[in-house]
Amino acid sequence: MKKEKVAIVWHKAWNDRTQSFSFFRNLLKQKFEVSEVDGLSWTKNKHDNIKQLNSNDFKLIIFCQVLPTATYLSKLNCKNFVWLPMWDGQNGLRLAILKSLFYKKYNLKVICFSKRSYDWLNPFFKCKYFQYFPKPKKQVSFDKPKLLFWERRENMSYPFIRNNLINEDDFDLITIKQTIDIGKPSNIKTTKKIKIINKWLTKKEYAKVLSNHNVFIAPRLKEGIGFSFLEALERGYCVIANNDATMNEYIIDKKTGLLFDYNNPTKLSINKDLIKKIGTNTMNYIKKGHLQWNKQKKYLIQWISK
Structure with a gap:
């Protein structure tokens, strides 16, 4: 037909x-x-x-x-x-x-x-x-806290993250993906701990990067859907995000991620036990959500077909 x-x-x-x-x-x-x-x-x-x-x-x-x-x-x-x-x-x-x-x-x-x-x-x-949930992937390891941050906007730059949200000493590795949408990337020096990616990666290359971290900071203050942080959630990451949609429609603070107030940020204390607990909760949440989405998407197609 x-x-x-x-x-x-x-x-x-x-x-x-x-x-x-x-x-x-x-x-x-x-x-x-x-x-x-x-x-x-x-x-x-x-x-x-x-x-x-x-x-x-x-x-x-x-x-x-x-x-x-x-x-x-x-x-x-x-x-x-x-x-x-x-x-x-x-x-x-x-x-x-x-x-x-x-x-x-x-x-x-x-x-x-x-x-x-x-x-x-x-x-x-x-x-x-309709709330979209991606298919869960293999969960990342929580041996040591490893941070991945995509610097997309000047108002969510790595200097803002470093000065207001995190303590670099909490992490064994910090990788900053500098493919910015608007404005100029921050001037960040690479060290033994801090690595910079300054080019667009293929899907396969980015998946490899994602598999080697376990903490992700959502790159924007609000999202349309939020595939950047959903790609982290589907791997059981601990995601840190501004308390606005769509991030706070997926993340329950201190249960399936960590939310902060961009206008009044406070430093977060990150450790292996915390991210493992949140990551486990997140993985269970994504699995349930994906089952829900599989039911919803059938109705979505029926509704727009009428």
Whole structure:
């Protein structure tokens, strides 16, 4: 039986690089024939992908992160839409709420992978909340505390981490991955303890790095879904994160991770017994969550297919 066609509109180059939404794309492919369309053009108010979207008989068009204007939607032949908002794009969420009346005439469904996003948008849109859990991987060793930190933003730099959150003496190894999204990387000197990775790694290379650590500091103050820290949780890491979504929707402080207040941080005391206890709790939590996700994802596909 021939599969119905679905388009997913997103920043294709970024997703090809990070594989952030590969789980969702792969889920769609189980039921649909999926076409990926670069959404960068309409975020700059250029509607040059409308022709591409109208040249195929799509049953459904899915917009990742940014919701286009109602004017843009009116130019599309397909009238069934799904929006995947991200909590780290709060300005976009606020704008969508302000203009929500303009979307009422469209069959627009909203899938929220953050409870905070759902709570904001549900009064104004047809929403469902789903919490994604990755498949558990082999748990890391807790012989000695070993820290991995991805420096992505200047406001969550390694100097901030060192000065406000951790004591370097608590760790046997500190690895800093300096592939920054915005701004410039910090000037950090390598030592016998501190190692620097300053290039993008392949998935296989990064998996090897992940297998050699057991403490991870989430690189951003808030996340859309949070694959960077989920990749650590799925290996039973002790994850340290700012107390905001989506991190605090997965992490229970001192049970499945450690949460801190970015505006009022205090130094954390890290030791082998603590991270082993948290890592064990985390692994059990991820296993249960993944079973829950396997049930939820079937309903997700059914819901967007209606």
